[in-house]
Amino acid sequence: MLGLEACFVPEAAAGLDLVYEFRVGDEVFHAVVADGTIRMVHGPAQRPDASIAMSEDVLVAMAETPRR
DSSP, X not given: OHHHHHHOOGXXXXXXXXXXXXXXXXEEEEEEEETTEEEEEEXXXXXXXXXXXXXXXXXHHHHHSOOO
């Protein structure tokens, strides 16, 4: 969760109002993006705009992949 907050770019999210739900292994949390802000919350979202599920191994591999 902290990694998502650290990578968040407020300018890129200006004008967006979305909820993303993440399921990583047994953990469930969601991100509320509202006009350039982000709020991370433990637990499932009521009505997510998108849900993303992955294993912990996949998340670690994504974090280790160099970005361009």
